[in-house]
Every structure is written in C-alpha cells, then in structure tokens.
Amino acid sequence: MVCPLANFEEVYRTDHGAVYQCSRQNCYWLEFAGDTTAFRVSDFFSFKKKIDAIDVSAMIIDPSRTADFTILMPFRTPRCFVLDINDVLNLRELLNGAKFMIELNSVINACLKTTPSRVAKL
Template structure:
C-alpha cells in the first residue's frame, strides 16, 4: 500500500508499520489489515495497553478464552482481535516505533540545542 505524501514512516516490520502525520499531529498504525489514526496521547495509551497484555499467561492458559485478546483503544473506531502471535507482533511494532520516536526526539534536541560559548 503506497503511503500518502503527508505520512512519514517511523517504524516498519513485516506485519505492520507506524507512520507520523505532521499535518494532523497524529500517528497512523497499520496492522492486521487496517490503518488507524491515533493522536499522540492515544498512541501512548495504545502502547501501554498492548504492553500490559501478559503473553506468557496467554500462552500457558489452556482455556479457549485465552486464544484471543480483544483490544478496543479509546477514541478509535478500530477493534483489534489478536491471537498470541499477533500480540507479540503488535508489541514488537509499537516498541520499535516508540524507540524511533524517542531517538528522533533526542536527535532533534541535540541538533537544535543552543550553543554555549
């Protein structure tokens, strides 16, 4: 899927991508066959929600209910129905995106820091 010109790729895996849109001050998360916009605070909340999923408990639980995790992010029309592998892939995607956002922020601070004489 070609990305619109206003979207800049932050991080990408074989299973999804996170894009930044400066025009609307939000992130677009492409995962599990769809793409969804998230304001910065909502993206952070999504990452916290996904990080809070206990993968080891999900893997060890033998009940049918543990096969899937339904995630309904706040202020989003999207609902994620994730199997165990999807949870791991989503965690990897959001962790990588967060790392790149942090790195970009540090680089911006270094490059735009006032020079002291």
C-alpha cells in the same frame, strides 16, 4: 478515510505493519493486520501500554479456549483489535520499535538545536 492534505512520514516498519506520523494532523497511523488506524499522540502511547500489559505467558498457560485471544478497542478509534498470541507479539515489536524511533528523533532534534550555539561561539 485519510485526509488528502496529510503529510505522512514512516516512523518504523516491520514485516507485520508500520507506524506513520502525520505532522499536519498531529497524529500517528498504525498499519497492522491489513487495516489502518489513526491515533492521537497520547492515545497511541496509551494503546502501547495496553499492548505491553497483556500477559502473553498467561495466555499460553491457560487451557481455556477464550485465553487464545485478547480483544482491545483503543480509545477514540472505531477499530477493534482481536489478537492472538502471535499478533500480540508482532504488534508489541512494531510499537516498541516505533516508540524507540520517536524518542531517538527527539534526542537528535534536541542535540541539533544545541549544536549551532556551540559552533557560533568557536
């Protein structure tokens, strides 16, 4: 499943999973609930939006048995996620942390690219 030439770097990890970045394949890998799923960059952020859009309070309040779970099949992946309330919250925490680290890395790289020009002028 994983390309032997892949170059993985851990982006973020919790007790429930991890997100890795592969620079060679230009994708993110989500490790969650004992399985690993590859996402293109845009699909990863689209999946995060779908997870964020799940109304957990409605799941809790609704007395029907079907409200205890939500089913998601991310775009361009063979995986189907069947998530209960705890899974939604754990996955949301993991994806929020990964997004924060990705954005932080971009800010740091932007700062490092501008810093040498200032040093050269001094």
